[in-house]
Amino acid sequence: MIPPRIADIWVYLSASPLLWLTITLIAYQAAYWVYARAGFNPLLNPVPIAIVALVAALKATGTAYSTYFEGAQFVHFLLGPATVALAIPLYAQFDKLRKLLMPLGGALVAGSVTAIVSVLAIGWALGASDATLLSLVPKSVTAPIAMGITEKLGGIPSLTAVLVILTGISGAVMAKYVLDALRIRDFSVRGFAIGVAAHGIGTARAFQVSEEAGAFAGLGMGLNGLLTAVLVPVAVGLIRNF
Amino acid sequence: MLGAITTLLVYQLVGEVLVHFLALPVPGPVVGMLLLFLSLWFKGSIPDGLHTTANTILQHLSLLFVPAGVGVMVHFSRVSGEVVPIIAAVLGSTALAIAAAALTMQALIRLHQHRVREKQR
Secondary structure (H helix, E strand, C coil), rough: CCCHHHHHHHHHHCCCCCHHHHHHHHHHHHHHHHHHHCCCCCCHHHHHHHHHHHHHHHHHCCCCCHHHHHHHHHHHHHHHHHHHCCCHHHHHHHHHHHHHHHHHHHHHHHHHHHHHHHHHHHHHHHCCCHHHHHHHHCCCCCCHHHHHHHHHHCCCCCHHHEEEEEHHHHHHHHHHHHHHHCCCHHHHHHHHHHHHHHHHHHHHHHHHHHHHHHHHHHHHHHHHHHHHHHHHHHHHHHHHHH | CCCHHHHHHHHHHHHHHHHHHCCCCCCHHHHHHHHHHHHHHHHHHCCCCHHHHHHHHHHHHHHHHHHHHHHHHHHHHHHCCCCHHHHHHHHHHHHHHHHHHHHHHHHHHHHEEEEEHHHHH
């Protein structure tokens, strides 16, 4: 039995945004502390660790996601200004950027088309439902763009948000191993590839490794968002008419 | 700090307004990023306060994805029903996309360097 006074405090706190906002910050910082202590080992990425801890806490206390989000929305809101802020490291790399226009354009098209075609091919071959397939298509793109695309296709936008995050986490965790295996050492190439394939979470990982990689990842994320927003509706239109 | 945050919000706001009026298929913050990039290009340098604030925010960019990620709890039943195709498609496609983008970019950089050397000869 919970003593009545503690129950009263719980009722008060659980109705206020303060509690889950604070717990979100604590969970992330605890996960980040572990990650930093492990020398930024990609397998200990703080995003999935914090998410698992928070979902467990919400389930244990019987708290609904909508209640949680009333507090966490203040963190979520910062995604907008953070996206705008990506212009700054990008401008800092401007000289290098100008020399790499052709390679960046080629890599963007290759990465973007590969992401869309391969996710459809693998998902379809393994028997994913149509609604899931449509929600998977824009998975490599930053969440607000991806959700807009899914909505137009007739998928489930909130499922896309989850798949986008899953993609970002996978990219942040595996990028080092994939790129090392391919013997790619240039930070501009490594960063751009992570940004194209794994948007903001990949970009966050790239910034933790090097500012140059982060700047190119931010560029890859922004450009793939623009390209996918144009490509996907065209591609789906072609398939439907076929 | 306060000035820098205000700057970021103003660019985001202008981006949102443009997206709304021109019915663009991209989110407002992405347009705001492009506009800020163009402004910095025009100005020719990055103000100190803006650089420091941007670095502080971007250092903890991954925190900002946590609230949306917790949304996975709403989709547990669908994700667990199709867990194999979803996980395989996401992991496989992400690895392929990273490899395709990186290999293409590296090949094009080498091609470009090769051409520059040919010209110098």
